[in-house]
Amino acid sequence: MSDVLLKVEDLHTYFYTYEGVVKAVDGVSFDIRKGEIFGLVGxxxxxxxxxxLSIIGLIDEPGRIVSGKIIYKGKNLLELSEEERRKIRGKEISMIFQEPMTALNPVYTIGDQIVELLLLHEEGIANIKRAPKELKEEKKKKAIEMLKLVRMPDPERTIDSYPHELSGGMRQRAMISMMxxxxxxxxxxxxxxxxxxVTVQAQILNILLDMKEKLGISIxxxxxxxxxxxxxxxxxxxMYAGNIVEIADTYALFDNPRHPYTVGLLQAIPSVTEKKEELKYIRGSVPNLIYPPSGCRFHPRCDYMMPICKKEKPKLVEIEPGHYVACHLFGGE
Ligand SMILES: Nc1ncnc2c1ncn2[C@@H]1O[C@H](COP(=O)(O)OP(=O)(O)OP(=O)(O)O)[C@@H](O)[C@H]1O
Ligand SMILES: [Mg+2]
Known part of the structure; x- marks a missing residue:
């Protein structure tokens, strides 16, 4: 399908530890369409x-992508050389993390860090010191525009700040504009x-929505x-224990969750059930990924467990257009 930007196909990523093989991602498939925000929850x-990390190519020892495909714009990223992957990682696929401090350089101002990236990606100049003054000025103006786009307060001033001078929310904005x-x-x-x-959270989410709507970026x-x-x-x-158990339009997922795990997750959220006194929790605990349960990994915690659930891993099947579930209740054998 041409509107698919990235397709993850039967991805297996394991960690080879002293305790055993951690099957962290064990047969995951989904795709991300152009211009959409695809959520992964669990x-x-x-x-x-x-x-x-598998998609962006940052799985390190003792981890390894064991099998599967990650197809980006028609190319399987797992077949590219390390250099080709690095190019895509820096330019076409970017990642922002929970704590932006780790990705920002503490000894440079926010402005210098954005200008440096602009010089590299737009002019091919790797060293900010080598760039002519006028070009740096031009990029700095552009950097201010980018800070405005992420609704950074007082961008003309913030651009000359160091990361530690900013609040967590401002750092996250700086990080997004660098991306x-x-x-x-x-x-x-x-x-x-x-x-x-919570308030800053809402602002950052709005920025993500802006990026999708104004720039057409998939997230x-x-x-x-x-x-x-x-x-x-x-x-x-x-996701549940290294597998995808359900994929749906967001509205359909909340309106009509089908996998018993998704149903349990939704019931455990007060704002969704609106009946706080009836809040339910999914019994049991998250399985060990070195020795995961046989068959459907959710079976030890599932109220609808059938004999087949212990034996066979259910496949993800389309039960309604665009709504996929991996559960034997829905014929996922
Ligand atoms: N470097 C590693 N070495 C060994 N095991 C790892 C490593 N990184 C991740 N794992 C294991 O892989 C599994 C999946 O971890 P992952 O970080 O993807 O979880 P997550 O869904 O992102 O959780 P969280 O919501 O806490 O961020 C876990 O069992 C974790 O312990
Ligand atoms: Mg995580």
Missing amino acids: ETGCGKSVTA LATKPSLLIADEPTTALD LLITHDLSVIAEVTDRVGV
């Missing part, structure tokens, strides 16, 4: 970040608002927060 440790300097087609945002307070938004998913995503994939 409890801690289910493999969301490992999926993101925009390379004009990516896909932005991966891994828990971009988790460390921020993979990773979060364990279903209210964030509800607010900004177009479609969602629900």
Whole structure:
């Protein structure tokens, strides 16, 4: 399909630790369309970040992508050389993290960091000191425009600040504008608002919406927060223990969740059920990914468990147009 920007196909990413092989991502498939915000949601440790790092090509020892395909604009990224991957990583696919301090350089001002990226990506100049003064001025003006785009307060002044002089929300904005300097087609945002307070969280989510609407950027938004998913995503994939258990339009997922795990997740969110006194939790605990349960990994926690669930891993099947579920209740054998 031509409106697909990125297609993840049967991805397996494992970590070879002393304790055993952690099957962190074990057969994950989904696609991200041009200009959409695709959400990936699930409890801690289910493999969301490992999926993101696999896409951007930052899985390190003891981890390895064991099999699968990651097709970006028709090319399988897993077949590219390290150099070709690095090019795509810097330019076409960008990632923002939960704590932007780790990605910002503490000894340079925000402005210098954005100008440096603009010089590199627009002029091919790798060293800011080598750039002519007028060119630097021109890029600085552009950097201010970019800070305005991410609604940075007082951009003319902020541009000369160092990262530690900014609040968490402002750092996240600086980080996003740095990402925009390379004009990516896909932005991966891994828990971009988790460390921020609620008002700042809402502002950052609005910036992501702006980027989608004004710049046409596709976004993979990773979060364990279903209210964030509800607010900004177009479609969602629900992950459980290294697998995707359900994919649907966001509205359909909240309106008509089908996988017992998704149903449980939604019931555990007060703002969705609006009946706080009846809040339910999914019984049991998140499985160990070295020795995951056989068959459907959710079976030990599932109220609808059938004999087949212990034996066979259910496949993701389309039960309604665009709504996919991996569950034996829906014929996923
Ligand atoms: N470098 C590593 N070495 C060994 N195991 C790892 C490594 N990185 C991740 N894992 C394991 O892979 C699994 C998936 O981790 P991942 O970070 O993707 O979870 P997550 O869904 O992003 O969770 P969270 O919501 O807490 O960020 C976990 O069991 C984790 O312990
Ligand atoms: Mg994570």
